[in-house]
Amino acid sequence: MTITRRQALAMTAGAAAFLTFAPRISFAATPDTDAAIKEFTGGATPTEGTVSLDTPEIAENGNTVPVGVTVDSPMTSDNYVESVLILADGNPNPAVATFHFSAMSGAAEAKTRIRLAKTQNVIAVAKMSDGSTFMDTKEVKVTIGGCGG
Numbered sequence: 001m002t003i004t005r006r007q008a009l010a011m012t013a014g015a016a017a018f019l020t021f022a023p024r025i026s027f028a029a030t031p032d033t034d035a036a037i038k039e040f041t042g043g044a045t046p047t048e049g050t051v052s053l054d055t056p057e058i059a060e061n062g063n064t065v066p067v068g069v070t071v072d073s074p075m076t077s078d079n080y081v082e083s084v085l086i087l088a089d090g091n092p093n094p095a096v097a098t099f100h101f102s103a104m105s106g107a108a109e110a111k112t113r114i115r116l117a118k119t120q121n122v123i124a125v126a127k128m129s130d131g132s133t134f135m136d137t138k139e140v141k142v143t144i145g146g147c148g149g
Contacts, residue, residue: 030089032089032094033087033089033094033123036085036087036094036095037085037087037123037125037135040083040085040095040098040125040127041125041127041133042131044131044132044133045133046125046126046133046134046135047132047133047134047135048134048135048136049134050071050072050073050126050134051069051070051071051072051084051124051125051126051134051135051136052069052070052071052072052136053067053068053069053122053123053124053136053137053138054067054068054069054070055067055068055122055138055140056140057140057141058140058141058142058143059116059140059141059142059143060143062115062116062117062118062142063115064113064115065113065114065115065116065122065140065142066111066112066113067086067111067112067113067114067122068109068110068111068112069084069086069099069109069110069111069124069126069136070107070108070109071084071108071109071126071134073108073128075101075103075105075106075107075108076103077103078129079128079129079130080101080102080103080105080108080128080129081101081105081108081126081127081128081129082100082101082102082127082128082129083098083099083100083101083126083127084098084099084101084108084110084124084125084126084127085097085098085124085125085126085127086098086099086112086114086122086123086124087122087123087124087125088114088116088120088121088122088123089120089121089123090116090117090118090119090120090121091115091116091117091120096114097110097112097114103129108126116140116142117142118142119139119140119141119142120139120140120142121137121138121139121140122137122138122139122140123135123136123137124136124137
């Protein structure tokens, strides 16, 4: 059987349409993110505040999304930030980065770039030296080719 050029183009177009409009499978769900937060905090529920997450509202390129986190802490030997966990709840593995601090760090600030394939929440969870935990959440809209989406 010989396939003509027209038949090959029709099959390619059909496959592209199927892949474009096929139902999407979500690899990471909220339970995965919640489990990662519980593991990081030792089962404690983080409260809002103290942590400030700096992300763009709209990311034109999901391959390099700048993320900054700052924790308001005196950073003394009695009261300092031990670590900060950054999560992206739409990623297959929601835990993206962990930053460790000590009282000698001076300030609990960190910046990095992460990869986001779609619009999703970016979460920062901070664990303090006294065992308390805090978090901040920001939604980052990832555009497709810079045209919104």
